[in-house]
Amino acid sequence: MDLLIKNGTLINSKENSRADIAVENGKITAIGKDLQAKEKTEIVDAAGKLVLPGAIDVHTHLAMPFGGTISADGYFSGTRAAACGGTTTVFDFALQDFNENLVDTVKRRDALAAPEAAVDYAFHVGVKDVHGDLLNSMTEAVAYGVPSFKVFMVYDFGVTDGVFYQILEKAKECGALISVHAENKEIINVLTERYLSQGKTSAWYHYKSRPEFVEAEADYRAIKWAKSLNTSLYIVHLANKEGVEMVTRAKEEGYEIYAETCPQYLHFTKEVYKREDGRNFVCSPPIKGAESKDALWEAIKRGDIDTIATDHCPFQSYEKDWGKDDFTKIPNGCAAIENMYPYMLAAANAGKISFQKAVELCCENPARIFGCQEKGFLSVGKDADIVIYDTNKDFTITCESMHSDYDHTIWEGLNLHGYPVQTYSRGRLVYDKGEFVGEAGWGKLVKRVPRVTS
Ligand code: URP
Ligand code: ZN
Ligand code: ZN
Ligand code: ZN
Structure with missing residues (x-):
């Protein structure tokens, strides 16, 4: 011993x-x-x-090329911070390059992470390209020990609805879970262009160009397709009330639909975007109104939010400042990797939820949902x-x-x-x-x- x-x-x-x-x-x-x-x-x-149990943060972006730069925490500083906030496993996103086999994507990112990581880590593969035989490399990645993939419905590397549907089908066949960043890209583009042309360029218009319905509509589509295939789906960083209601309904109907939210959506409201430093809060989906925040907490208490994760993707002040006069130039993302578990445990300590609930959301459910058998529980045989x-x-x-x-x-x-x-x-x-x-x-x-x- x-x-x-x-x-x-x-x-x-x-x-x-x-x-x-x-x-x-x-x-x-x-x-x-x-x-x-x-x-x-x-x-x-x-x-x-x-x-x-140590927490499992199933949503981080370490050393991620994004928004014209690279997120401010690499695999060492990010996992060091995780450790200091009680998080002992992080799931990072390995983003596929075009024309890249998905196992190669994992190996390419693992080469960066392995020498640096201070706590254990896993990858979800962010899928961009499924042409030719690439879709089949999902099966290879599952066999390699990576049975989870992410699709983005937004950003220039987001996938079309048709590609998303094929990925869901393939996941059902090969035993993988698909995560989705759900927002309606087309509507975001229209609203963004309109606000810019009207000279409405502050961080507030980041929110205004991606309001509640823009997220809810994409949640609807994603859930609809998963239901039609009778397959599982995991919605990352859920931040809107209507989306919560759809998840609740899908669960009541017996579908395996999971939802994650993040501390920033539980703590702040859209009013932060009116602040002088509003750009520092710019993330996608944006933080929504108080009704959404309240709905997320209620869903946590009911058991309709399954996990809390961070979407940790910080940028330096000078990078956030690129968007001082144009919200589209603000790199999207906020920091939370060291704050998630302390935040949820403090909520428990204050009586808002139980400590058992905090552990369920931050440790046990992430381990169970993502097939991480050695972790998430204090029981004999698990990792210490x-x-x-x-x-x-x-x-x-x-x-x-x-x-x-x-x-x-x-x-x-x-x-x-x-x-x-x-x-x-x-x-x-x-x-x-x-x-x-x-x-x-x-x-x-x-x-x-x-x-x-x-
Ligand atoms: O604003 C965010 N969330 N940045 C990270 C990328 C993503 O969408 O998860
Ligand atoms: Zn996202
Ligand atoms: Zn993310
Ligand atoms: Zn005190």
Whole structure:
């Protein structure tokens, strides 16, 4: 036994218990009362603290070429920040190049991630091109341990409706789950051109060119096609009320439709785009009105939002400034990789949701939905990805106290009551009371199991 965490309150989604947790060779080997240490075991006293699974952030964009630049966190700084916020696995997007086999896409990004990652990581492949035999390379990627793909209905690399439909069909056949960024590209383009021609160029018009219905309509189409094929679908960064209602209905009808939302949609409203620094909040889909924010929280409580993830895609201030006088020049994306788990746990600590719910959304559901069998639960045989959480610790988020490489954060000044104090990645301490103590290259690629095909 290498590590024994004693006297903490263990949180899994179905239960709380006072128990010790033993770790050997990176795995949880025993959970129970009064476990005895062996000679060389390191003992950690977690009395009065919560002991939680490490979070799994299933939506990050590290070192991503986007918006005329590259996102500000690479695989090292991004995973370092993740570790310091209690996130022990990140799922990054490997974007296919045109004419590229999807396994090659994974290998190309893995070559960047492997030497840098400080916590474990997995990839979803962002599919752009399915001509010729490329569609069949989805099956090869599944066999390689990557059974999830993403399609974008927007951006210059987004796919057509027909390509999206073919990808859904293929996913059903090969046991993969398709994620979708759902917004209506055509309408965005029309509204954007109109506002620019009227000289309406501030960040507020980022929101105005992609209002609620632009997202809802695309949610509708995506859900419709998944239903017609009777296949599963995962909607990333859901941010609008009508979309939430469609997901609820689809679930009630028995369809396997999953929804993710992000902390920025749970915390802010569209009014941020009227601020002088509104461009710093520009992400797509944009943050919506208070009705949508409230609907997302209600859906979380009902169980209709399945996961919380970050869509972490930060840019530096000078890059956001490119769009000071033209919202279309603002690189899209915000930071949250270090904030997600602390934010959701603070919501639990404040009684807004339960700690079990926070763990379900940030750990267990992501592991279950994306076939990540070793992770997400505190149980014997799982990886020892463990967070110790102090419900009494106060923490104020500042850019300086974060462990990313960006120079500003939308979360500046937010007070959280309760904060992680230690993070273990496969039994190794990677974060200790405000300090990153891990190392680049520690993180491993997590290979996953396909879905059961019918
Ligand atoms: O604004 C965002 N979300 N940037 C990252 C790319 C995406 O759409 O997920
Ligand atoms: Zn997106
Ligand atoms: Zn994203
Ligand atoms: Zn406090």
